[in-house]
Amino acid sequence: MMTKKVAVVTGSAGGLGRGIAERLLKDGFSVMIHDINKEALTKTESELKDLGDVASFVGDVSKKEDQEALVAATVEKFGQLNVFVNNAGVEAVTPFMDIDDKELERTFKINVFGTVYGTQAAAAQFIKQGTSGKIINACSIAGHEAYEVLGTYSASKHAVKAFTHVAAKELASKHITVNAYCPGVAKTKMWDRIDEEMVKADPSLKPGEPFAKFSGEIALGRYETPTDVANLVHFLASEDSDYITGQAILVDGGLVYN
Numbered sequence: 130m131m132t133k134k135v136a137v138v139t140g141s142a143g144g145l146g147r148g149i150a151e152r153l154l155k156d157g158f159s160v161m162i163h164d165i166n167k168e169a170l171t172k173t174e175s176e177l178k179d180l181g182d183v184a185s186f187v188g189d190v191s192k193k194e195d196q197e198a199l200v201a202a203t204v205e206k207f208g209q210l211n212v213f214v215n216n217a218g219v220e221a222v223t224p225f226m227d228i229d230d231k232e233l234e235r236t237f238k239i240n241v242f243g244t245v246y247g248t249q250a251a252a253a254q255f256i257k258q259g260t261s262g263k264i265i266n267a268c269s270i271a272g273h274e275a276y277e278v279l280g281t282y283s284a285s286k287h288a289v290k291a292f293t294h295v296a297a298k299e300l301a302s303k304h305i306t307v308n309a310y311c312p313g314v315a316k317t318k319m320w321d322r323i324d325e326e327m328v329k330a331d332p333s334l335k336p337g338e339p340f341a342k343f344s345g346e347i348a349l350g351r352y353e354t355p356t357d358v359a360n361l362v363h364f365l366a367s368e369d370s371d372y373i374t375g376q377a378i379l380v381d382g383g384l385v386y387n
């Protein structure tokens with residue numbers, strides 16, 4: 130009997146992470162969902178359980194020990210690890226001159242330190258197993274372009290892209306691939322908060338206008354859904370992507386071209 134492959138998706142109580150977890154369950158993976166929000170995570174786990182083997186783990190990606198514990202709990206529950214999706218992330222919406230220590234520290238601790246710690250914990254497990262493995266990071270259009278009032282967030286996603294390239298180069302000899310998905314404008318709770326903050330930063334804007342402006346520029350004419358993102362992560366988690374590493378792939382409906 131073939132053993133089922135095992136995936137971890139961080140920050141998967143809702144939003145894009147949940148969509149990715151759903152797709153990987155449908156693909157036949159055993160999936161460890163994970164989030165800092167215990168209540169939402171428990172609810173999501175019960176909603177996903179009919180799709181396949183799902184378990185949950187509460188943790189904070191910005192804490193190295195939590196990331197290591199997440200990998201250990203996954204291996205204890207499902208016997209191995211094959212795919213690790215560093216999905217959890219937070220936004221920061223602030224005019225450049227008002228960016229402060231608190232925002233820089235929070236955003237970089239979660240988006241950048243979290244991705245590094247998750248990659249290290251997953252790669253250590255792949256090496257221990259003596260198997261190949263796939264690490265898949267959440268980048269963004271903001272990791273390719275830089276957007277006004279999203280300076281801290283854009284810088285953090287550029288750092289995620291750089292770490293994706295470097296980890297891919299260093300881990301290739303161990304048959305570990307490292308890639309990133311770069312969504313555009315998806316209507317999750319993150320964009321609800323971005324919209325609210327952009328309106329606060331520019332009172333001439335009405336609620337909903339920032340989201341409408343960003344999504345109005347998408348060539349394919351609609352905003353992104355978690356399924357759009359999950360379709361790419363499904364590919365990056367599959368054997369069909371075995372010869373791809375170090376790439377930060379845009380999945381944005383035609384918004385950023387580089």
Ligand SMILES: NC(=O)C1=CN([C@@H]2O[C@H](COP(=O)(O)OP(=O)(O)OC[C@H]3O[C@@H](n4cnc5c(N)ncnc54)[C@H](O)[C@@H]3O)[C@@H](O)[C@H]2O)C=CC1
Pocket residue numbers: 139140141142143144145146163164165166188189190191216217218219220239267268269270311312313314315316317318319320
């Ligand atoms: N929504 C969008 O349009 C885009 C999102 N992204 C990226 O995709 C990823 C997912 O975004 P969304 O689903 O939209 O966000 P979201 O805010 O809707 O969901 C993020 C999830 O991560 C969890 N989380 C936050 N901090 C955490 C921490 N320290 N440890 C563990 N879990 C934590 C939250 O509780 C939440 O369940 C993020 O990395 C984001 O930067 C990238 C481009 C566009």
Ligand SMILES: CC(=O)C(C)=O
Pocket residue numbers: 220269270271279312313319323
């Ligand atoms: C949320 C996000 O990643 C943006 C605005 O690019």
